[in-house]
Amino acid sequence: MSNERHDLAVIGGGPAGMAAATTAARLGLDTILLDEQPAPGGQIYRNIEQLTRDGDLDLLGEEYRRGADLAREFRASKAAYRPNSTIWQTSPDGRIGLTGPDGARMIHAARILLATGAMERPVAVPGWTMPGVMGVGAVQALMKASGVVPDTPVVIAGSGPLVYLVATQLARAGCTVAALLVTTPGSRIAGALKELPRALLAGRDLLKGLAWMNEVRRLGIPTTNGTSHLRIEGEDRAEAVSYGADGARKRIVAELVLLHEGVIPNVQLSLSTRCRHVWDETQACWRPETDEWGATSEERIAVAGDGAGILGAQAAEPLGRIAALDAAFRLGRISQVERDLQAKPERAELARHGRIRPLLDRLFHPAPESLAPTDPDTIVCRCEEVTVGALREAVRLGGEDPNRAKVFTRCGMGPCQGRMCGPTVSAVIARESGHSIQEVGTYRIRIPVRPIPLTALADLVGDEEGLPPGGSTL
């Protein structure tokens, strides 16, 4: 079996991961980047090399060109690269379990940098489990990866910059956006205005967002602001979406409904590696506790990019480079002085890209109903079909933390391992029990965080070093 060892293993091939691996390799670290996708880019710059080759970047917009530069610099670096890798374990001691095209293996790294990025916040509304209901980002991923777009009129419902961006991208691709239902609560605007002076310093970023909203108008996409209490209607697939607006209940026919309430850190690996996590009230999400270098509560594990808190793709680059500098320092390749010196321009770049964030966090903070739905029949856990009502009953019986609620209701016990219900379950339990979300906590995530075929696992058995830590149920 594998005696493969590296100084640094970077997990994830988005902007943070690519920038980190490129920098670490430059600093002389034996670096490997492991990624689930077949090509570098992550979710934001998904399929960027192909899109650049085919001249298809116009569809997505100018800012995607940055991703092509990053991918080129990464390819030109000395960092090793293993695409198509499913990571099912990272351990505090530096072991990594992965399955690739040539089977399962354990490798070892002196340090692990998790650059696992963001995912769309799951939006638990009535009917969201039916075919025909997808994430706004899901359809964008489909467009980037395969040039596949909706050919039926779509309704986009939600809040956040991506809602406007994808509405315009779809319209430009010739799709019909039948309605844009904006769920941003009107009450957020006053608070957000306080952040405007700082956001004005962000200039370009602010203009970019305003340009998307303006283009939504210019393209004639019918937009309704101040909508709430969405409900997807249909027998066994989406047929219509109903919603509250202007004090009335309205309904629009749609076979394809796209939901979005912002993005949250993808914390499955950092949770399973036992890094300490906090509930971030500002961004309404779980994130690993990190210092200014991305270091976590676990000595060998760091996190860079949106996986440590949402700052966006442009901030992810300097964050990746900062984490790589710290890895080189901790491994004795550069001095502390050298680390701090090289980090200076990165921190300046980070500050520039961070200026818009407080405005976005305030303006697009999800409505209470999006975070913790109240309708008892709404499914929270899609895998085991556990409803708000069932969770409420579990809390009444003493299931006041997600792991106990799991025992009572099976929530979080299905194949997605709580990825889709984790934040909602914590928020619903918090509301029902009167505790804070931080007090309530989240699921204990166990390895493997992705399913491994038994045959692949069998190849590992017999290799003492490769065996996962004792006691884990596989």
Add this chain to the structure above:
Amino acid sequence: MFRRLRMPDGGVTIHVDGRPIAAAIGDSVAAALLAAGITEFRTSAVSHSLRAPHCMIGNCFECLAEIDGLPDRQACLVTVADGMQVRRQIERKTA
């Protein structure tokens, strides 16, 4: 429900429940099925209700399918290969 912005230059053929469909090189299995008009991927374990891809980036596990004999694979994370055999995991409601 979905269409391709343009037909791919080179393609592969995969089989879904025995029926051949054309896919583009580099497609995920989930993208290939959606582009071919297949919008029902599986039925849920508890109520046997219909499910289809929701997140497309490996988090929701709604696109699970049997691929080349191995059940419960995430179709959005598996790249198509010529001759690939895909079976949808659909169990009709018994009630």
